[in-house]
Amino acid sequence: MRNLSVTTFIHILFSVAILILIATFLLFLSWDKDRHKIEEYKRYQLISITFLSKLQLNPGKEDLDALYKDLRVKPLSEKKATKIKKQIETEGETVFTGGSSLGQVRVFRIEDEHYIYVQRMQHNLLLEDDRAENYYFEIAVALGVFLIAVLLILYLAVLRKLYPLKKLHKQIQRFAQGDMQTRITYLYDDEIGKIAKSFDDAIVHINALSTSKNLFMRNVMHELKTPITKGRIVVEMMEDEASKKILVRAFERMNELISELAEIERVTTQSFEPTFEYVMLDEVIRRSQELLMMAKDNVTVDVKNVALATDIKLLALAIKNLLDNGIKYSKDKHVTLKTVGDGLEISSKGEKLQHPLSYYVEPFSQEEKRSSGFGLGLYIVHNILEKLGCGLDYKYVDGYNIFVIKAGDACRFG
Incomplete structure (x- = not known):
């Protein structure tokens, strides 16, 4: 979680919130459907019991009208009843069947209408369910859609609010890469603006x-x-x-x-860019020895002559500084330059460095007992190799200080 970007975190947060809302909404719909079935069953069971009990007493028209009103049903005219019976035979769906020794009640559904068919001896009634329509389901659906829409709007609003951070990040990156003329711009005086x-x-x-x-x-x-x-x-x-x-x-x-x-x-200028060209390693080393201005007897060279894509002046200067340091601080004033794998090793006999390499790649860093030099050699080497996409490493083996120019994407020596 700590390494997640703010945008990714917001994506996850809103996605989880919307999924939870949709899951809750689907559970509610399932519960509402079951509740509706139970209520419907109870209602038609009550109608079945009540009608069959009343019809046993041979009620008059006024009693039947009162019963219709109480149970919220209405009788159909003879013409409409005939039409509905034909529809029931072809497309009616039975939703309830009940009864007893007193008679039988069946409820059919045609489209969204419910019809109640009551049979008891001489009574054959076809009634229409006149219950008042409720819109709980529609309201629930509308509310669910509204809440999801609100969440989506909030999600888009937050992303839009954070969008300037991407622009700010790109401008800062351009500055970090050396574009010193970059200016950071933002129109509003909110936290991002500040x-x-x-x-x-x-x-x-x-x-x-x-x-x-x-x-x-x-x-x-x-x-x-x-x-x-x-x-x-x-x-x-x-x-x-x-x-x-x-x-x-x-x-x-x-x-x-x-x-x-x-x-x-x-x-070390941020805007400085090396001039890469294809050169042979022998030519780079020759340039280094020329810059060194010392007798060739001081340097033993054992390298593979391979082609490099590099800045010959910078790489020659880096190798020259490493050779110069090796000769200057070695016990026998001799240094060996050789290729090992796809890197270059500069080794010289001497005492082990007292500090880690990171100490010496800082400007004006050197051993306390050494009076010669200004402590800038390794600092320059480190910065040059960074520009060239290489690395610098150090190890001490069997009385020899060994500096390694590590291969990078653009510099391989083997």
């Missing part, structure tokens, strides 16, 4: 924050590039090789940080 307005206000605020963040990042990176470049030029003129080496490394690390921040901004 929720829509709150979401719209949140979207406006998020857009403002995102614009400010992007502007700040670009300004910072732009402003840092100039002094770093000037600093490198000045450092190259220094004669003290030891100091020069330290400063060059410092400027290089600042450049790396700016590049990583720029890549983070690009990849």
Whole structure:
């Protein structure tokens, strides 16, 4: 029940209510039919006993008229009686038969009319049931139909009231998928309208924050590039090789940080979409090694050269970051890249990570004892692989840290 949508719950609720109402209505009709039969039987039994008892006393016309009035029946004229008798022979349905040693009474039904035939010696009376018509059945049917119609109208009214939630959901989904220009619209000031307005206000605020963040990042990176470049030029003129080496490394690390921040901004933007193309895995790895800018002796490659539908620049960058981390933190400055099944494994000898992988895919996360790096490598890798429809996993086996690029719908390496 907790996972049912509101619309599904309303469908079930009203369906059960209508079924219960229909079942109750059918039970009532069945009960009313039985009740009508019992009442009819009791009435004709009373008429049978009363008529036969009175006729035994040879009543006069006035007595018979009083009896007709009391029992709510009326005698038929001789002409009509003859016609009815012929109809009874062809289409009459017997609904009651009763009597005693005093005589016999039978009741016939023709269409919706009831006729009572009384026989006692010289008396042969054909009477018409003159009982007042009741409309209990018709009223019950009308009431049942009315209640079902009311429930259906309420059901449609509730669905119509909830329909804007579907539109609201689609607009929020578009925003979640990166359409930052989406606006939440709703005409009425009810609860749904208030929720829509709150979401719209949140979207406006998020857009403002995102614009400010992007502007700040670009300004910072732009402003840092100039002094770093000037600093490198000045450092190259220094004669003290030891100091020069330290400063060059410092400027290089600042450049790396700016590049990583720029890549983070690009990849993590919701509107960013990878450019998929068919490439060979060897070409991706070659690009990764070029970006790595280290001797090929540091990397052992054992992969199947398969075709991939991927963004070659992004996948190469992700593999480069994993290779860079493996070399940087391994004991022997060596890393192995190989295909296992339909995934890629990057393994290096070293100590086991102290935290779960989820800790390291957050920005600026790293081991406390490691001073090199900014803790952005795995964060960038994680975001890139998400964009490419792949996954990232980690395991520690026999002294080796192994990062696994898990296959997805668009990335299989085996």
